[in-house]
Amino acid sequence: MGSFSIWHWLVVLLIVVLVFGTKKLKNLGSDLGAAVKGFKDGMAHGTGSSDSAANTSAAPQVTADKASADKATIDVEAKTKS
Known part of the structure; x- marks a missing residue:
């Protein structure tokens, strides 16, 4: 084919x-x-101390109440077959 x-x-x-x-x-x-x-910057930070890198680069976790959740969202529970 070349x-x-x-x-x-x-x-x-x-x-x-x-x-x-x-x-x-x-x-x-x-x-x-x-x-x-x-x-490359992330790889450079990853080679240093893992505790200090984890504390400085960790993003804050976002949580939401059920009251403020989107009303169009449907919660579904999965059931197993027996």
């Missing part, structure tokens, strides 16, 4: 730019770069 030539890749790139547009591709690239940077 590998694709440079012309095949240029046609694919042209089609991608036409479909998504340059602005969306630029935003996608910057989001991907920020995600990679965040991953």
